[in-house]
Amino acid sequence: MSRGFYGLLVLNLLHVIGLLALLFIFYGTTNAVTALIIIFVFGYIGLQYTQKVKGNNKPVKLSEKVVISDYTMDRIWKWLNVGLFVAIAIVVIYYEISHPEFTWFQAFSVWCIVFFIILGVIFAAMFLADRVAIEESPIYHSPWLLPVYKYDS
Numbered sequence: 115m116s117r118g119f120y121g122l123l124v125l126n127l128l129h130v131i132g133l134l135a136l137l138f139i140f141y142g143t144t145n146a147v148t149a150l151i152i153i154f155v156f157g158y159i160g161l162q163y164t165q166k167v168k169g170n171n172k173p174v175k176l177s178e179k180v181v182i183s184d185y186t187m188d189r190i191w192k193w194l195n196v197g198l199f200v201a202i203a204i205v206v207i208y209y210e211i212s213h214p215e216f217t218w219f220q221a222f223s224v225w226c227i228v229f230f231i232i233l234g235v236i237f238a239a240m241f242l243a244d245r246v247a248i249e250e251s252p253i254y255h256s257p258w259l260l261p262v263y264k265y266d267s
Contacts, residue, residue, distance in 0.1 A: 199232055
């Protein structure tokens, strides 16, 4: 790494700090934190997509001796996704209950909407993952809608 790289890295970090300061100044704390959470979730989805789809689900090599297999990495992603879902559900419930302008019915309705949106994203991701790996795991459809069989080697 050259000195120019480190100089650009410092300038990049100053740029990010300045943008975060402007975000909190102009949007307020609640909206800025919401925007940061949304940016984090999209970054997390992009990281997982890059590792699983673009990286062909290869083992992750941390060092010469430490390699995380694709099976272990899938399990890690699964538990991280479950943890992220539980965290989002708890934050939404807390936000809805702590604000007096929401009734219990509205809070439950918003939580259900968030729950179904997350489930929809999970189902779409599973469908796309099955379609991407169709050469290794073909999908057989019956003449009717169900059953659908997926070959698992």
